[in-house]
Amino acid sequence: MTAQVNTVEPTARGRTLELTENARAHIAGQMQKHPDAAAFRIGVKMSGCSGYMYVVDVADAISAEDEVFDFQGTRVVVSRQALPVLSGTTVDFVKQGLNSMFRFHNPNAGASCGCGESFTTDTLVTE
Structure with a gap:
């Protein structure tokens, strides 16, 4: 059974998520590699030494x-449970030398661990 999909603008219902042009272009490229995928997922999970870790996947x-x-035709999904932690986040995609990665500018993150892999927040996700 397929759920009804209501695609909203990134600032709908007071929940904001922003992608830089670099992030949108990278996600669009990933989606072209996976033509059967429904969207690109951005989320969080309990992990790391600080509490939460970002998760991205098709x-x-x-x-x-x-x-x-919807970001100019690029569909991104976020679970409603993770949305309070991610609301207001700007997602960027950066290349540094041979490395490339998503970088998250999250106003809800109170602190991050020394290795930068996880972060803390006052908001609890129940996924």
């Missing part, structure tokens, strides 16, 4: 519990 399906954002 989403095979969109559930009724997902918020779907």
Whole structure:
């Protein structure tokens, strides 16, 4: 059974998520490599030494519990449980030498661990 998908603008319902042009272009490129994918997923999970870790992946399906954002035709999904932690976040994609990575500018992150892999927040995600 396929959930009904209501795609919203990135600032809809007071929940904001922003992608830089570099992030949007990278995600669009990833989606071209996976033509059967439904969207690109951005989320968080409990992990690391500080509490949460960002998770990015191609989403095979969109559930009724997902918020779907449209960035110039690039669909990004965030679970409603993770949205309070990610709301207001700007996602960038940067290249440094041979390395490339997503970089998250999250106003909800109180602190991050020394290695930069995880962060803390006052908001609890129940995924």
